[in-house]
Amino acid sequence: MAAPVPLTVETQLIQSLFAIVLKGHWSHLLNPKLGSCLTSSAIHQVLEHMRVHGFKPHLHACTVLLNSLVKDRLISMVWKVYKKMIKAGVVPNIHTYNVLIHACCKSGDIEKAEGLVSEMELRCVFPDLFTFNTLISLYSKRGMHYEALCVQSRMELAGVSPDMVTYNSLMYGFCREGRMTEAVKLFHDIKGCVPNHITYTTLIDGYCRVNDLEEALRLCKVMKSKGLYLGVVTYNSILRKLCQEGRMRDANKLLNEMSEKNVEPDNVTCNTLINAYCKIGDMLSAVKVKNRMLASGLKVDAFTYKALIHGFCMVPEMDSAKDLLFNMLDAGFCPSYCTYTWIIDAYCNLGNEEAVVKLPDEFVSKGIIVDVSLYRALIRRLCKRERLDCAEKVYSLMQEKGILADSVVFTSLTYAYLKAGKPSVVSRMLDEMFKRRLMVTRKIYRSFNASYASESDILCLFWNHMVERGLMSKTVMMTEMQQT
Secondary structure: OOOOOOOOHHHHHHHHHHHHHHHOOHHHHHOHHHHOOOOHHHHHHHHHHHHHOOOOOOHHHHHHHHHHHHHOOOHHHHHHHHHHHHHOOOOOOHHHHHHHHHHHHHHOOHHHHHHHHHHHHHOOOOOOHHHHHHHHHHHHHOOOHHHHHHHHHHHHHOOOOOOHHHHHHHHHHHHHOOOHHHHHHHHHOOOOOOOOHHHHHHHHHHHHHOOOHHHHHHHHHHHHHOOOOOOHHHHHHHHHHHHHOOOHHHHHHHHHHHHHOOOOOOHHHHHHHHHHHHHOOOHHHHHHHHHHHHHOOOOOOHHHHHHHHHHHHHOOOHHHHHHHHHHHHHOOOOOOHHHHHHHHHHHHHOOOHHHHHHHHHHHHHOOOOOOHHHHHHHHHHHHHOOOHHHHHHHHHHHHHOOOOOOHHHHHHHHHHHHHOOOHHHHHHHHHHHHHHOOOOOHHHHHHHHHHOOOOHHHHHHHHHHHHHOOOOOHHHHHHHHHHO
């Protein structure tokens, strides 16, 4: 007798999903092993198989499946699954809609959230407290205070009493923008519920944003008197303000208080301190915080690397800055244009432009793959600093390596040549751009206008050249000019 052929992992997953969605064994979706394996292909196969054979998916299982996708931030998959659910004849209930509106909140999609509310009304599905709170949170995060308050009015008209989550979301929106008068008015209007540590933390952060540290510290005392727990988020708000004011001694006192209260620092705590030490050039203390951060089990993130690189460039200790840049790349983080700018500026200020030209070869020697993004950053910044000779060297190296320049590289060099009074080279560069069909996008146009804002006359001439050569849409230029 032949031995049974073992099922593949994907086949097992599809069978599990089929059982879940058809029979309603939705609790299995809470298994993290299964949740982490969810793929668009597997879900599509299950729902399509059910549709073809006339099986109707289980509503609760579908809702939990959607919720699992939202938790993993697989928002685009959420909408695909929802469409297939509706096609299969599943009628969504309030819980399904709440999951979908929560997905909108995660992606910041107000239009889709409002569309879902309209759909609920058509299906006579009435919003509950969770629905209203999610909508208020979405509007508040986007700074749409009037709309958020309108939702609060609608919930009260519908007989749904606001809870502390409602008030916290509304206050968060105002505090985030430093509108403390409105936030405090809301605080005094709280009815039927008791302010919690989130309420006070929100207000404390708001007062720190408007530079009223005294009131923020007073509220910390109020929290303690009410027996409320000061968490790491509360401490981070105060710490950030102390660091902004350069009060490092007070910042360290606050850290000691956190230690006494057994409040563990998080990445925000450590990054705030590292950034503050880097700004005052105390790199020894910054590195100590980074080492303590690693010793406590926290992971260095992109912000940590950027703060330290910036700090070492300011000192300047370029070998340390470069080592951190290489470590950042090894850790899988992509340096921004600003990161490269700090390194280029530091070398240029030291009169060592050749070190900039050698950077790509150093990357290769470290086993790091160099693509157009590095050359783009180097050429763009060198052109901005009017180091055209160095920019040309980097461009030549790029061509030697067989790496094709993109629109940003050509636009940077062409503008630099125009400023340097080299019309023949400008014409040649524009011809090459046209030959390669390298267009100036709206994003490039805006970026260059921001970088060279003080050179409006030259910019105007430059963009006219681009339009005449068919390298930029005249509509883009006219629209952008009207908006500025």
